Amino acid sequence: MKIAMLSPIAWRTPPRHYGPWENVVSLLTEGLVRRCMDVTLFATQDSMTRARLQGVCPRGYEEDDHIQPKVFECLHIANVFEQGDAFDLIHNHFDYLPLTYSGMTQTPVLTTIHGFSSPDILPVYKKYNNRCSYVAISEADKSPDLTYAATIHHGIDLGQFTFRPEQGDYLLFLGRIHPDKGTAQCIEVAQRTGRKLIIAGIIQDQTYFHTQVKPHVDGSRIVYVGSVGPQQRDKLMGGAYALLHPIDFDEPFGLSVVESMACGTPVVAFARGSMPEIIVHQKTGFLTNHVDEMVQAIDLVGDLDRGACRQWVEERFSVDRMVTDYMRVYETIIRQSRRQDHRPWGFYEVLADKPDHKVKRITVYPGQRLSYQRHFRRSEHWYLMQGTAVITRNGQDIRQGPGQSLDLPVGTWHRIRNAGPDNLVFIEVQTGDYFGEDDIERREDDYGRV
Numbered sequence: 255m256k257i258a259m260l261s262p263i264a265w266r267t268p269p270r271h272y273g274p275w276e277n278v279v280s281l282l283t284e285g286l287v288r289r290c291m292d293v294t295l296f297a298t299q300d301s302m303t304r305a306r307l308q309g310v311c312p313r314g315y316e317e318d319d320h321i322q323p324k325v326f327e328c329l330h331i332a333n334v335f336e337q338g339d340a341f342d343l344i345h346n347h348f349d350y351l352p353l354t355y356s357g358m359t360q361t362p363v364l365t366t367i368h369g370f371s372s373p374d375i376l377p378v379y380k381k382y383n384n385r386c387s388y389v390a391i392s393e394a395d396k397s398p399d400l401t402y403a404a405t406i407h408h409g410i411d412l413g414q415f416t417f418r419p420e421q422g423d424y425l426l427f428l429g430r431i432h433p434d435k436g437t438a439q440c441i442e443v444a445q446r447t448g449r450k451l452i453i454a455g456i457i458q459d460q461t462y463f464h465t466q467v468k469p470h471v472d473g474s475r476i477v478y479v480g481s482v483g484p485q486q487r488d489k490l491m492g493g494a495y496a497l498l499h500p501i502d503f504d505e506p507f508g509l510s511v512v513e514s515m516a517c518g519t520p521v522v523a524f525a526r527g528s529m530p531e532i533i534v535h536q537k538t539g540f541l542t543n544h545v546d547e548m549v550q551a552i553d554l555v556g557d558l559d560r561g562a563c564r565q566w567v568e569e570r571f572s573v574d575r576m577v578t579d580y581m582r583v584y585e586t587i588i589r590q591s592r593r594q595d596h597r598p599w600g601f602y603e604v605l606a607d608k609p610d611h612k613v614k615r616i617t618v619y620p621g622q623r624l625s626y627q628r629h630f631r632r633s634e635h636w637y638l639m640q641g642t643a644v645i646t647r648n649g650q651d652i653r654q655g656p657g658q659s660l661d662l663p664v665g666t667w668h669r670i671r672n673a674g675p676d677n678l679v680f681i682e683v684q685t686g687d688y689f690g691e692d693d694i695e696r697r698e699d700d701y702g703r704v
């Protein structure tokens with residue numbers, strides 16, 4: 255199975271500190287490589303992977319002001335789709351833009367929808383709903399207007415998160431500093447419970463940081479440590495009493511929530527978006543509805559079993575489980591896309607579909623036969639691969655076996671019967687100017703389709 259994995263180029267894959275989509279792409283890519291899958295990762299040129307790396311953008315555009323995001327996004331996406339036919343599947347993690355390139359290739363395109371940044375992007379997903387396949391990252395994030403191949407929760411690399419059985423004493427906020435993530439609410443909870451709060455993450459909303467967060471930072475009770483890399487994150491999470499997650503939006507998935515539980519640290523969150531799918535209320539944390547409830551829940555965290563938090567993540571959110579789920583979806587999509595079309599007599603697979611010819615691999619079950627038919631806009635050439643056939647051409651029966659072939663010019667009445675005990679397989683090359691299934695005039699049919 256040859257997979258093209260299309261990562262965003264905002265950050266390096268894997269990201270140095272922040273970059274959740276790139277992080278998931280990296281975990282999945284490396285997991286697939288461990289399972290001996292043939293993966294080409296399309297990401298920034300400085301990305302690190304054991305897969306084959308292809309990139310046109312030197313660094314993440316969030317990490318280098320000289321990089322024009324739009325220009326490199328176009329070049330990056332085109333690079334994948336111009337080579338699309340070389341892969342069995344293109345797995346897109348780049349949001350909606352690559353969907354508009356999907357007509358450039360016959361290769362199926364699977365998109366993991368990492369969340370809807372706004373309802374305004376839905377029309378693109380709706381337009382490509384039948385041509386492309388979608389994976390949701392939580393049940394909560396599903397749009398009723400789309401069909402999904404599966405819901406696959408993210409998995410994390412448990413090796414990066416050390417389980418700490420002993421309870422810490424501070425509260426932790428870890429995420430983007432933005433009103434959506436509720437940094438200010440965490441400060442209020444810390445102040446009302448008399449606990450220390452450590453804040454870690456990139457500042458995404460400067461005004462919010464300067465007005466709602468910074469005035470409270472005193473370096474002892476409320477501490478801001480900036481954006482943290484993997485090692486510091488592991489230490490901060492494992493040493494915390496609880497992770498606070500008072501989100502003000504329907505978060506499609508919360509990687510930091512899962513990571514915290516992996517260290518044994520329970521999470522107290524607002525019960526929005528995917529939180530009820532990720533946290534087991536009163537077991538691995540608390541689902542609350544407002545700051546007052548969150549304040550009340552803080553004392554109860556001490557009664558939770560940190561081992562149960564770790565176990566929950568091991569069972570449900572490992573990278574291995576995520577890889578297995580994706581491999582299943584890949585197999586299903588690839589199988590379907592091979593364009594097997596099932597008929598009462600057997601099935602066929604389209605091997606090529608070009609403006610001037612179409613090629614099918616046709617399988618006829620033992621004892622079955624196609625309708626007696628003719629075409630007006632195509633000629634056919636049949637080459638037998640396997641089995642024994644009786645072909646009727648303009649009323650005359652011809653017996654054929656593997657390696658034999660015959661021509662059926664436009665207007666010839668014809669049919670084929672499997673006269674052997676095994677499946678009959680032949681390759682059909684159609685030439686003409688139209689190859690639709692509606693250019694078939696049936697005169698007789700065993701299945702009542704005349």
Ligand SMILES: O=P(O)(O)OC[C@H]1O[C@](O)(CO)[C@@H](O)[C@@H]1O
Binds near residue numbers: 602623624626696
């Ligand atoms: O009408 P039927 O019996 O399903 O046969 C349809 C098949 O016959 C063919 O036209 C071959 O003559 C195929 O291209 C087509 O898929």
